[in-house]
Amino acid sequence: MTVKLAIIYYSTYGTNHQMANTAAEAARAAGAEVRVLKVPETAPQAAIDSQDAWKAQQERSADVPEATPADMEWANAYLFSAPTRFGGAASQVRAFIDTLGGLWGEGKLANKGFSAMTSAQNPNGGQETTLQTLYVTAQHWGSIIVAPGYTDKAIFASGGNPYGASVTANGQPLSEEDKATIRHQAKRLVEISAKLAE
Numbered sequence: 001m002t003v004k005l006a007i008i009y010y011s012t013y014g015t016n017h018q019m020a021n022t023a024a025e026a027a028r029a030a031g032a033e034v035r036v037l038k039v040p041e042t043a044p045q046a047a048i049d050s051q052d053a054w055k056a057q058q059e060r061s062a063d064v065p066e067a068t069p070a071d072m073e074w075a076n077a078y079l080f081s082a083p084t085r086f087g088g089a090a091s092q093v094r095a096f097i098d099t100l101g102g103l104w105g106e107g108k109l110a111n112k113g114f115s116a117m118t119s120a121q122n123p124n125g126g127q128e129t130t131l132q133t134l135y136v137t138a139q140h141w142g143s144i145i146v147a148p149g150y151t152d153k154a155i156f157a158s159g160g161n162p163y164g165a166s167v168t169a170n171g172q173p174l175s176e177e178d179k180a181t182i183r184h185q186a187k188r189l190v191e192i193s194a195k196l197a198e
């Protein structure tokens with residue numbers, strides 16, 4: 001069965017948007033049908049307008065479709081990418097997750113591959129806790145967590161996080177090491193989700 005992968009991201013400054021696009025390229029190469037979707041922004045426009053970098057990212061992602069519960073029903077695999085905010089996923093991502101109660105009640109989030117990525121300003125600023133708290137949600141859904149572990153050398157080269165790709169964000173384009181680990185995570189998610197969907 002074809003893997004239908006929803007890559008759901010939020011990005012204020014562009015890091016997680018780049019991560020989502022990198023994962024999408026690798027997932028398509030692995031044979032998946034992919035939707036790259038941003039979660040709806042919840043911050044007031046005045047807050048966005050007050051920061052040039054935030055406004056620039058809003059303009060860069062203007063054409064990216066917004067994630068809806070219908071996308072979650074369509075997909076048979078999920079890859080979430082969320083910036084770390086005080087040790088957890090950005091509230092925009094949590095707000096989207098909070099719209100999924102109906103689907104959860106119908107069991108439509110269960111038995112699908114789930115993997116997560118994040119970025120934070122600091123290497124020890126909460127990257128692992130953000131991933132773990134997203135995985136807690138996946139367990140409530142009955143999704144099947146597909147963490148990368150240490151299944152590829154790329155993971156060691158990009159900081160060694162076995163829970164998921166995590167970028168130390170500095171406003172720059174992603175490093176080749178980070179891109180390699182994201183590509184591996186996306187490919188592995190597609191391969192394992194294909195087996196789950198058999």
Ligand SMILES: Cc1cc2nc3c(=O)[nH]c(=O)nc-3n(C[C@H](O)[C@H](O)[C@H](O)COP(=O)(O)O)c2cc1C
Nearest residue numbers: 011012013014015016085086087119120121122125
């Ligand atoms: C309100 C707020 C809270 C944040 N909390 C943390 C944090 O706990 N640890 C950390 O290392 N970085 C923290 N950051 C930095 C973000 O993680 C960083 O801006 C983000 O990963 C960049 O991703 P993006 O380019 O996709 O928006 C915080 C940023 C904001 C605005």
